[in-house]
Amino acid sequence: MTGDPVRHSGPGPRSAPGPVRFGYGTNGLTDLRLDDALALLADLGYDGVGLTLDHMHLDPLAPGLAAETARVARRLSQLGLGVTVETGARYVLDPRRKHGPSLLDPDPAGRAARVGLLVTAVGVAADLGAHAVHCFSGVTPAGTPPDTAWQRLTASLAPVADAAATAGVPLAVEPEPGHLLATLADFHHLRGALGDPSSLGLTLDIGHCQCLEPSSPADCVREAAPWLRHVQIEDMRRGVHEHLPFGDGEIDFPPVLEALATSGYQGLTVVELPRHSHAGPALAAQSLDFLRGALPAGPLVPAGGDARCRRH
Structure with a gap:
């Protein structure tokens, strides 16, 4: 996608009134x-931001985290932006291992470091007034039996879910292609293993649904609706885990947005383009234009009804 340079002329209009609220991920900026x-997203008219905790954007390991979090909270309030906290920074814990150590790490100290980061993220999310804190399982280490990997995951996430319950911030686990927890079915397996805690919810990535789920992305939204706590959105192709700008993949977005609009989900729907920071400002503008154009036209009806939507 290409477009004119982004120009700032004060805060732009927010997304059209209705239940779908759009954000953009800082991992793409x-x-x-x-x-x-944050100023860019407010100027463009986004409703919020998916804030990835990382060394360049609210470093969760830096001294003075509480004071910086309070400053960011004030700035979000000034700009009228909602927020969700994301924890997918590639090298925040280990400068040489992407997403390492994970919740599945063979080393208990490594798992504990990831748990500590997630508990910190829950606290940051509570202080920011975030609607959820996101996480994922990690890739199963070579030579690790599946049962062992699931035992590590459930044991590691239990204290994080407890912290989320105490803080009143939902924990939103993301099925990620190539990870132990890769599908909606895997999420339900985890939910059962943890005893279905009320603090445990789901991050649904619309592109991931296109990539590997048996159902269509719109059907995935409807199937996942009771557990939705965070939504990420981008284009993608079947069988290829590559986050693409809108229009560069295969997803039919109007039915997806209609499903979200009638799902009861109240959080942000965050554009997730982590490999496109080189064009971040332009893509942020183009993405919001695309999503607004794909929103349902006319009155919405409850999930399961016959709603009409405008095709983009």
């Missing part, structure tokens, strides 16, 4: 300072 990224 890593070439911008956080304050500049």
Whole structure:
């Protein structure tokens, strides 16, 4: 996708009234300072931001985290932006291992480090007034039996779910292609293993649904609706885990947005383009235009009814 340079002329209009609220992920704006990224999104008219905790954007390991979190909370309030906290930073714990150590790490100390990061993220999310804190399982280490991997995951996530319950911030686990927890079915397996805690919810990535779920992305939204706590959105192709700008993949978005609009989900739907920071400002503008154009036209009806939507 290409377009004109982004120009700022004060805060733009927010997304059209209705239940779908759009955000943009800071992992797709890593070439911008956080304050500049937040101002950009407010100017464009986004409803919120998916804030990835990382060294360039609210470092969860830096001294003075509480004071910086309070400052960011004030800035979000000034700009009228909602927020969800994301924890998918590639090298925040280990500068040489992408997403390492994970909740599945063979080393108990490594797993504990990831648990500590997630508990910190829950606290940050509570202080920001975030609607959820996101996480994922990680890739099963080589030579690890599936039963062992699931035992590690459930044992690691239990204290995080407890912290989320105490803080009043839902924990939203994301099925990620290639990870132990890769599908909606895997999420339900985890939910059962943990005893279905009320603090445990789901991050649904619409592109991941296109990539590997048996149901269509719109059907995935309807199937996942009771557990939805966070939504990520981008284009993607079947069988290829590559986050693409809208229009570059295969997803039919109007039915997806209609399903979200009638699902009862009240959180942000966050554009997730983590490998496109080089064009982040332009893509943020183009993405919001695309999503607004794909929103349902006319009155909405409850899930399961016959709603008409405008095709983009």
